[in-house]
Amino acid sequence: KAGVTQTPRYLIKTRGQQVTLSCSPISGHRSVSWYQQTPGQGLQFLFEYFSETQRNKGNFPGRFSGRQFSNSRSEMNVSTLELGDSALYLCASSLGWDSYGYTFGSGTRLTVV
Amino acid sequence: QKEVEQDPGPLSVPEGAIVSLNCTYSNSAFQYFMWYRQYSRKGPELLMYTYSSGNKEDGRFTAQVDKSSKYISLFIRDSQPSDSATYLCAMDSNYQLIWGAGTKLIIKP
Numbered sequence: 001k002a003g004v005t006q007t008p009r010y011l012i013k014t015r016g017q018q019v020t021l022s023c024s025p026i027s028g029h030r031s032v033s034w035y036q037q038t039p040g041q042g043l044q045f046l047f048e049y050f051s052e053t054q055r056n057k058g059n060f061p062g063r064f065s066g067r068q069f070s071n072s073r074s075e076m077n078v079s080t081l082e083l084g085d086s087a088l089y090l091c092a093s094s095l096g097w098d099s100y101g102y103t104f105g106s107g108t109r110l111t112v113v
Numbered sequence: 114q115k116e117v118e119q120d121p122g123p124l125s126v127p128e129g130a131i132v133s134l135n136c137t138y139s140n141s142a143f144q145y146f147m148w149y150r151q152y153s154r155k156g157p158e159l160l161m162y163t164y165s166s167g168n169k170e171d172g173r174f175t176a177q178v179d180k181s182s183k184y185i186s187l188f189i190r191d192s193q194p195s196d197s198a199t200y201l202c203a204m205d206s207n208y209q210l211i212w213g214a215g216t217k218l219i220i221k222p
Contacts, residue, residue: 004156033209043157043201043212056208090156099145099205100164104156 004105012111018079021108025093032074037088050096081112119213132189136202136213143204148187151199192220
């Protein structure tokens with residue numbers, strides 16, 4: 001069965017621009033989570049959606065936002081990009097009612113110049 | 114202080130050795146404890162999860178949880194060069210995973 005698909009794989013943006021990243025979960029999975037991974041901070045939770053509702057949000061500024069569609073696909077948006085937003089953005093999907101069954105995509109590598 | 118502490122390594126061992134990877138945590142509310150493996154340019158892959166205290170074995174991998182000490186371990190037997198990767202511990206909290214820093218493991222042929 002197909003895994004979690006994230007697009008695009010690589011992205012280069014300029015400071016001040018905005019960016020939208022996409023995540024298609026495993027078929028049947030209703031929860032999608034987003035994480036930011038950097039060498040200095042490691043993996044940090046951004047937000048989690050289940051059936052189009054945000055259930056939890058991490059400690060990131062309001063420039064980071066997300067949404068989930070009725071087919072469980074999710075997007076995250078970062079506005080007014082800063083150099084420090086350069087990171088690997090990972091999406092994970094799960095059924096939504098267990099605490100361990102997360103499957104991750106390969107991520108989107110965002111570079112802000 | 115971070116909620117989950119993990120030595121980033123690198124940890125370098127010869128092929129065939131037993132590897133021990135560890136994490137400590139501070140939040141006694143954690144119930145699910147997971148180990149992920151991450152290869153370069155890939156997302157984390159779930160290796161094992163354990164609920165509450167105890168041991169769990171899957172092939173060459175054994176996960177241990179000691180809730181009284183707030184300490185979890187992953188053992189890899191008969192380590193192979195293909196096991197070279199970063200190993201991350203993670204714990205669940207309200208629909209989010211709290212991660213260790215990850216330990217870079219190098220298995221030398």
